[in-house]
Amino acid sequence: MTHFHPLRRHRTREGARALKRNRPAGGAMHKGRGAGVALWVVCLMLLVAPFPIAFHFYHRDVLPPRLGTPAADTVGIDLAGNGFPAGSGAAPIVLAYHDIGTDSSSKYTIAPEEFEAQMSALDAAGYRSITADQFLSYIDGANVPPHSVLITFDDGTSGLWTYADKILERHRFTAVSFLITRLVGTNQPYYLTWRQIAAMQDSGRWDFGSHTQDLHHRVRSTPAGVPGAALTQRKWLPEAGRTETHAEFIARIRADLAGSIDDLTAHGLPRPALFAYPFSENETGDGDGTSQDASTVVHSLFPVTFVNNAPMLTTSRRQSRNGVVNRIELTDTDTPQSLLDRLARTTTIPITDDIDLANAARWTDEAGNIADITVDGRTVRLAAPSATYARAAFAPRKTADWVEYTISATIAGLDPDANPTDTIAVRTGSPEQILVRVSRNFVTISRGAFSATEPLFESRLAASDRHRVDVHVGDRSTDITIDGTPLFSQLVSGPTEAATGGFTFAGDRRSTADPFAPFTGVAVLPDAVS
Incomplete structure (x- = not known):
């Protein structure tokens, strides 16, 4: 490729003679050329100066800052977690968040100050967080500390890095983020980047699970059909003029789920054992067994899966034997007090000889x-x-x-x-x-x-x-x-x-x-x- 250079000169013999004939006496030509060179350099610097700055802020491998949130107090909150008898809360409770951020109209985005207030209430009430490995050990029969919570986030948005991480660090809490792996690093700055994910993993505060590779959307099974989750519903193939076959459906979702695992491990993360269903749709009542077959594929790859279905059931090993764990979903209408109240309603009761039957x-x-x-x-x-x-x-x-x-x-x-x-x-x-x-x-x-x-x-x-x-x-x-x-x-x-x-x-x-x-x-x- 030929590049334009502002100082390029004609090097032909005729050009050299012409240059010599026109050179002023006493070096004036040299001084003029120096001024021209300086002017070109200044212009070039002004032209390219913004690009390193832009590269610094938008390159996906550069970590943006984590933002601090003022610590919240718990004045006026009934710290219900401290009122349980010894042995209560032997089973961990799973919390489900989505994004932490500002200026959002979505009910699934919680303001950083509110998230900090909720974590402060959990901390003051004596709750403690557990990791993905600890939760899996509980499902397998091990005990976890009383009043344990597994804090989870769906979708993998950048608010986890920008706001949530520092708040978790302040309270010595850990969390699990379920990633839609094909969306990592896209639609910046909305989704997390792989660089942010690596830093979060290295902090010891975060584990990562799958939220599919690219099935967090809805599809129609017929041109006029009701849209359903792409993971649990066969889709219409317009180019073929038909609905995909059962074999095509199974192959599609299996490839996607395996791809999400490959994406995570290819970026140096452990193979995920936890999975969160998009839209919490693990059973659609389709009548043809499609969603049940989808669940079979999911459970063949992930031993534990999560949904946010009402009514919230207390986590138990028995309930989790089918591989599906229900979570308490938090939105922007929840307060620290409502969070503690919801936890109290789902806290397990210990076997004691003075059990309260009168409630x-x-x-x-x-x-x-x-x-x-x-x-x-x-x-x-x-x-x-x-x-x-x-x-x-x-x-x-x-x-x-x-x-x-x-x-x-x-x-x-x-x-x-x-x-x-x-x-x-x-x-x-x-x-x-x-x-x-x-x-x-x-x-x-x-x-x-x-x-x-x-x-x-x-x-x-x-x-x-x-x-x-x-x-x-x-x-x-x-x-x-x-x-x-x-x-x-x-x-x-x-x-x-x-x-x-x-x-x-x-x-x-x-x-x-x-x-x-x-x-x-x-x-x-x-x-x-x-």
């Missing part, structure tokens, strides 16, 4: 609503004045990981004329749920849901208006003792981590004019102190 809000009926019961000390009475059947589960979401405990109660009021029956169920919500149904002179033991049980054992009892029932929930078996006599033991048939759960009381009566038989002397004893 009526913890008891739920078969529809998941607050159960109609009364609790007087250690006596639980089913109410339901217009029904002949009632059920009350004790905090089923908060006790989903319960195991190695004994639930005891005396079923009283077994009147021979009214002939009521009561049921104590353990491992509530699991496929290994055991139901012990007791009447005045008979016991039936079964397994499964209340609506479809598998009979296991039945026996006559000495007729009495009360029977003491002790049910021990062990790691490998459920053992039933009635009136001090060991009566039956049932081994867990499936994975033990799927066989955990708390307890449920249920009652039948002949008519609404007859009372339900009360559960008296109710006690819960963990194996450690039994």
